[in-house]
Amino acid sequence: MAMPRTVHPPKKQLDKLRQPLTSGEKMVLDFLDRKLDKQWEIYIQPHLNGLRPDFVLLNPAFGIGVIEVKDWNLDAMHYFIKTHPSGFNELYARNELREFAVENPFTKIKKYKQEIFDVYCPRLQKKAGFAAICPIVIFPFAARYRVMALQESFLDKRAIENRSEWFPVAGREDLANGRLEAILPLLNRSDCPMTPALADDLRGWLVEPDFASTQRQPLILDKSQRTLAETRTSSGYRRIKGPAGSGKSLVLAARAAKLASEGKSVLFVTFNMTLWHYLRDLVARGVTRQDWMQNITFVHFHQWCKRVCEHPAYLKRYAMIMAPIKKIADDESLNDKEKKRRISAIATPILEDQVPRLALEAARSQDSKFDAVLVDEGQDFLPLWWNALRGVRNDDDAEMVLVADATQDVYGKAISWTEDAMSGAGFKGEWARLKLGYRSPSNSVRLASDFAKHFLPPEACDLPQPAQGNLELDESTVEWIQCDKQSAVRSCVDAVLAMHRKTGNQGLANADIVFLCDSIDHGLEFIKELTTYDAFRISVAHTYAHNKGEESRRKMAFWLGDARMKATTFHSFKGWETRLLVIYIANARGRENRSAIYAALTRLKRSELGSHLTVVCSAPELAAFGAKYAEAENRSVAG
Known part of the structure; x- marks a missing residue:
């Protein structure tokens, strides 16, 4: 035939x-x-x-x-x-x-x-x-x-x-x-x-990227997810806990789609500014009316703070609070990297406390209100931030929904969410739970779960249970390459070029390749090496920049629908997923770094056609752990 x-x-x-x-x-x-x-x-x-x-x-x-x-x-x-x-x-x-x-x-x-x-x-x-x-x-x-x-x-x-x-x-x-x-x-x-x-x-x-074909499919939810997406609590407050890949963002997107299709106004808030494109595309797959976009505002938390604080009645106070940061940003004698270092040293009390407190006051006094406020990545928020957002409810019957995963606590904020803090934030009763993992293929789930059990506190580990009936018809691969720091960039480039050789078949495109690392410097070194490789003139959509303005612009423009290969940090890819993933680990010391590594390891997307993950690691503290996942002929690269 x-x-x-x-x-x-x-x-x-x-x-x-x-x-x-x-x-x-x-x-x-x-x-x-x-x-x-x-x-x-x-x-x-x-x-x-x-x-x-x-x-x-x-x-x-x-x-x-x-x-x-x-x-x-x-x-x-x-x-x-x-x-x-x-x-x-x-x-x-x-x-x-x-x-x-x-x-x-x-x-x-x-x-x-x-x-x-x-x-x-x-x-x-x-x-x-x-x-x-x-x-x-x-x-x-x-x-x-x-x-x-x-x-x-x-x-x-x-x-x-x-x-x-x-x-x-x-x-x-x-x-x-x-x-x-x-x-x-x-x-x-x-x-x-x-x-x-x-x-x-x-x-x-x-070949059409996986993202583009996925975008044409309707949202698919299991029974537990659908119940959470289609109902509300009597108080309007709901908190949902679940491991990576259990569908937390999916539930929020489906809820937003339902409310927007009913003509209700929704404020969709994240901590990660790169995530809003992904959430918007999820919502688009679930709406039932053409004009839904006018009913939903997507925003990251500090962008929302800036919006409400720039109201004329609060602008002067906002400018005074931000003045120390602005002084450093405007200092032409400093390079971008030094500006960022100095701003980071003073930013925590300003951005995590002073600005949100002013935003709390400003939000309550302004006319722009919403029928629902949906918060993704709740583990990255503080109770103060949540309470500030409560000020934009249009009445006491408005919905407030928060989803979180303490295992991905990359900023160390989850400890702030005590039961007393939760009660003061309007929540009552137990967390709603999502337990089944749908995102990742079984071998990458084993790797991520094994990592969490070895390197994260037991009380912080919320690991996915395998979902029944998920067929992986084509074997997915997980590879661990341990190397020294001198050869790390070359090893990362080799791993990405190996991913390129997998594209053009099984529904895999070059645009599906994602590279993740733990710092801007590592990312820029990788981009420099990759884009000068003669055999592959690869264009990359990345977020790496020491200039804060350029970095923010890159993050706001970052989305899976971009036709180029993608590269960003562990933190900026939280919530996303892809079928071709290369991760570089340079530092595995400290709870927050290890939480970020865990989050990165959970970003591989399951597909019946197969998915592929390569971990390049120069952190010596993970060498023994990684050896279990390296192939017998693993390329342990010497300098």
């Missing part, structure tokens, strides 16, 4: 794409699927590290086709070329009211070709390799001669003479007459520099 064509994402999922196919794109996809041999793979809206061509075609025997489709009706507006005094040509359109610049598909497609050659297929040889990539512009609703007239100003003389080979365009007559060879001139060539290995370089970027 003939093998089916690779179409990614599968055609049955196309109606759930975030950006639905246009009628012209559907027409082109149908044409390609009917006319091309089954050996041609079709990738729809691939990420390509932030680029989004409409289609990429791949066949190791012929080459790569990258396609941009425009549904333009050239009679609806007048399209023309505007030449600026500098000689720069720009594509313009004119309607009855005005003229304006429009997106240029001809320059865009050339950019796609260049970047595929430069970044995604670095082993293609020059000249012949460049010819293996064919950029195509298709106008399904326009005559080809009119499209060619628009294209001409964006090609040099030699390219114009050879454009049917180098930069083909197609119109409605080409689709109607089935002129496949004219649309894809690669089919007319007798030789091709592509090989299966070179095709593998590209597939890791073309």
